[in-house]
Amino acid sequence: MKKKVGKILRKAREVLQIEAEGILGLIDKLDEDFAKAVEIILKAEGRVIVTGVGKSGIIGRKIVATLNSTGTPALFLHPVEAMHGDLGMVTQKDVILAISNSGETGEITILIPSFKRLKAPLIALTGNPASTLAKHSDVVINTGVKREACPLGLAPTASTTATLAMGDALAVVLLEERKFGPEDFKRFHPGGNLGKKLSLKTKDVMRPVEKLSLTTPKAKIIKILSLLTETDIVWVVKRKQLKGVIDPQAKTKLILEDKIKFKTVCSEDIMLPAEVISADVSAYDALELMREKKANALGVIDEKGHFVGAVFLQDLLNKASFSFN
């Protein structure tokens, strides 16, 4: 059994190494053509039409997904469907990205004359720069690998991994060139984890007013002493308007007074101005404001200016990590 496990692991390691070396090998293959492909896509007014069949088709669909989510409009064109009418979706303004490791895939090469007629630039992602596809392409990105990991190459392995990695390289370079930022990413990822981190609204993370410690501006300190000792922050509110905040800093100031007149001093005498933020502003912006004002909490107001809750730094950090900053 031990021997069998060893054999299994050795084989698995070999496969991973072959695939890793396949990707590493691409570093040397990168040339001006890659930069040219980026330029063509950046200049294109249309979309990137990705096409491929079999495993290359599957890789193509993933490249489409990556391009779309990183700000490059793309769509997948199945070569067979293309021959039966879908070619109509390609316009002169688009760029075609054709994927074929051998560069001789019949379903792809048969489309070349149609692509040429449409006058859309053709970029080939192929492992064979001497192939028919490569010869008829405006730009050739070489994704060739020296060795496949699967016996008899029945299932393309290292070559598809390399194509996938090259697609990612293309998408990321385009992203950089387009100055694609976190806000753009958020627009394309409302449901994803990354988007979620940024798309939370302040009202989603705030503590509602009912759960906060409140007082009025005219309340005598002696009356709210117990409240002050129980909670860190007491919010001073009058007619739903936030007037100020008694935070640990204000409390310290009170203690340091020479003669403390608990019976005569009111909340409004010791409170500090409160920083507020709208309930509809993103949690990300709330965090930014906290950072800027060096505050641990912000009052949240609605569109009428009513105090509806407060957002705390601690809650924000628990909700999401803001790695984009």
Place this chain on the structure above:
Amino acid sequence: MLLPRGLICPLLTPLKPNGEIDTVGLKQLWEYVVPHVDGLSLGSSFSLEGVYLNCEQKQALFKIVSGFWDEKTPLFLNITGVDEACTLQLAQLTATLFASHLDKVVIEVLPLWYRSNRGLPQHLDNLHLQTKATFVIANHPLIIKQKRPFLKHANIRTAVFKKIAQRKFVKGIIFQGDLNRFFNYQHALHGRDDFSFYEGDEVSFLNQPTSDGVVAFTANFVPVLWEKLVKQVLNPAGIAKNDSTAIFALGEKLRELQNICASSPAMLKWALGEMGILKEVYSPVPLSSEENLKKLKQWLSKYGMPSNPESQV
């Protein structure tokens, strides 16, 4: 010059018992193999007998082939001799014989057969000076170990290979060896996008195919099967779902044949003789064993003679 991609057959050299080249047999074998391959290698170490041919035999072989070569099939000429002087002599001869076609022939050399790693890049420079042709080097530790079992470096050392790869006239390697060495060589190829890796070990090609092709010794006997397999392997998108089982079976068939014949070219010559392609089946390397011959006969009765069209499927 772009090197061919796909199936390269290290052609066996039909010999008469007195050591002369059997010209008729050579032509017949050539005609049998050529339609199915992407390139031919003459006097190759991967035919398992090429390095055992002496200088005169190789000279005669090159002369005969230069007489009927149609220039359509890319030709690898293995100039490896018993020593450096013989190799140099063969280099000069090829330069003369193929003077007007040097853009269509490739010089193949297995330098560790007659010298060490020391000064190897300079030695190749010298050979290139004689021929001005494209070079492919061979790394074949198994056959080197046969000749010099106690040699420390039966492989081209990676550091040496790195220097060789910087020479633009060297456009490829026929590689036999372990996977780690393959990766090391690949790392040494910085910026050489035009460099081809041919697999010199049929079993390795069947297990983990290289993308530039294979130098398949058994293609002398079953070129149609190898042609079919290599085409499918190098173009996996073309494999229909139903065909994968057939290709797997084809791979197993070739693996079995390779296991039987791996130790001696005489086995294949015997089989070619049975098929009627070779009249003379003499080989400088004797039959490996009677047991292997028995296995080859069993293989033939199981799958049929390659000349039978049904057995090629």
